Amino acid sequence: MAAPPPSSPSPPPAAATQQPPFYELVKGASGLEKVLLRGARGFSAEVYLYGAQVTSWKNDHAEELLFVSSKAIFKPPKAIRGGIPICFPQFGTHGNLEQHGFARNRLWTIDDNPPPLPVNPAIKSFVDLILRPSDEDLKIWPHSFEFRLRVALGPNGDLSLTSRIRNTSTDGRSFSYTFAYHTYFSVSDIRNICMQVFALMVLTGLGLFISEVRVEGLETMDYLDNLKGKERFTEQGDAIVFESEIDKVYLAAPSKIAIIDHEKKRTFVLTKEGLPDAVIASVSPVVVWNPWDKKAKAMQDFGDGEYKHMLCVEPAAVEKPITLKPGEEWKGRLALSAVPSSYCSGQLDPLKVLQG
Numbered sequence: 153m154a155a156p157p158p159s160s161p162s163p164p165p166a167a168a169t170q171q172p173p174f175y176e177l178v179k180g181a182s183g184l185e186k187v188l189l190r191g192a193r194g195f196s197a198e199v200y201l202y203g204a205q206v207t208s209w210k211n212d213h214a215e216e217l218l219f220v221s222s223k224a225i226f227k228p229p230k231a232i233r234g235g236i237p238i239c240f241p242q243f244g245t246h247g248n249l250e251q252h253g254f255a256r257n258r259l260w261t262i263d264d265n266p267p268p269l270p271v272n273p274a275i276k277s278f279v280d281l282i283l284r285p286s287d288e289d290l291k292i293w294p295h296s297f298e299f300r301l302r303v304a305l306g307p308n309g310d311l312s313l314t315s316r317i318r319n320t321s322t323d324g325r326s327f328s329y330t331f332a333y334h335t336y337f338s339v340s341d342i343r344n345i346c347m348q349v350f351a352l353m354v355l356t357g358l359g360l361f362i363s364e365v366r367v368e369g370l371e372t373m374d375y376l377d378n379l380k381g382k383e384r385f386t387e388q389g390d391a392i393v394f395e396s397e398i399d400k401v402y403l404a405a406p407s408k409i410a411i412i413d414h415e416k417k418r419t420f421v422l423t424k425e426g427l428p429d430a431v432i433a434s435v436s437p438v439v440v441w442n443p444w445d446k447k448a449k450a451m452q453d454f455g456d457g458e459y460k461h462m463l464c465v466e467p468a469a470v471e472k473p474i475t476l477k478p479g480e481e482w483k484g485r486l487a488l489s490a491v492p493s494s495y496c497s498g499q500l501d502p503l504k505v506l507q508g
């Protein structure tokens with residue numbers, strides 16, 4: 153996405169025409185402050201100022217839709233394990249900074265007077281957060297920036313995260329960064345436990361088995377496999393199902409992706425905007441990660457068996473960094489919805505999920 157020109161220097165408050173309160177600020181784990189967003193019919197979300205990290209998103213049945221580890225450490229400098237960490241200014245190890253950059257383990261502040269952002273008038277619950285680099289940050293990444301994040305809960309319980317990153321440098325220098333919404337979804341059981349049954353069915357021609365959790369929208373796509381030295385492969389077969397550790401960067405994912413959880417009868421739909429690819433603006437990378445059993449055991453802030461109940465699907469800008477000249481701003485948005493799905497084996501129409 154091309155960076156638009158800078159906005160006017162003294163913009164009117166974004167929320168001027170709406171009635172507060174849009175959020176509530178309370179104490180969370182380890183005394184860290186968190187923002188509560190409450191929507192219609194009991195929808196809710198929580199955002200820690202630490203990392204600007206969404207740690208909860210609930211539907212109208214008060215069911216948690218995101219995964220947060222029971223062993224998550226809510227104490228700097230460790231990033232919170234789960235929810236939606238923001239990876240900036242570096243995704244993964246694509247640079248010299250700590251893994252996934254520093255935005256996820258900095259204290260953000262509430263921005264009550266952000267530059268205008270087009271708002272759906274039906275959205276009554278949102279918060280704007282801002283991160284500016286400290287002197288210490290400037291030593292490790294010498295670029296002045298403002299990172300504004302709006303987290304909004306829509307009238308139907310949809311959750312959206314809009315990032316605006318601006319180059320505020322006065323020395324005429326551009327900067328480049330990589331980025332991800334490192335979203336941890338809560339799922340029933342990631343394991344494709346019936347693979348053997350499936351193999352048997354294929355061999356005997358008895359029918360088609362569909363696993364409990366599958367990702368639609370990434371099939372036949374090229375990816376870099378982080379478990380194989382970032383070697384490039386092409387995904388084979390239909391939807392993505394899981395039977396072992398996965399850490400793949402799908403290079404040209406479409407703007408909509410679906411995670412279908414058969415057991416929970418739930419489909420997550422991810423819609424992403426503004427995350428650019430090298431050639432076509434409407435596609436961009438998506439990282440899919442699950443540590444599986446061995447890596448789970450090695451992680452201090454992750455329960456041994458918790459890998460079964462989470463899946464990270466992370467809209468990102470990885471292979472092609474985003475570059476901003478002084479005064480330029482980039483905007484990238486992720487919208488999440490969770491819709492009931494009640495398909496049985498063989499009845500799913502992926503086109504309906506992704507386009508309907």
Ligand SMILES: O=P(O)(O)OC[C@H]1O[C@H](O)[C@H](O)[C@@H](O)[C@@H]1O
Pocket residue numbers: 244251252378399400439440441464466
């Ligand atoms: O443990 P973290 O630093 O939070 O990283 C967790 C995971 O994030 C991403 O999904 C990367 O692709 C993985 O390689 C990494 O292991």
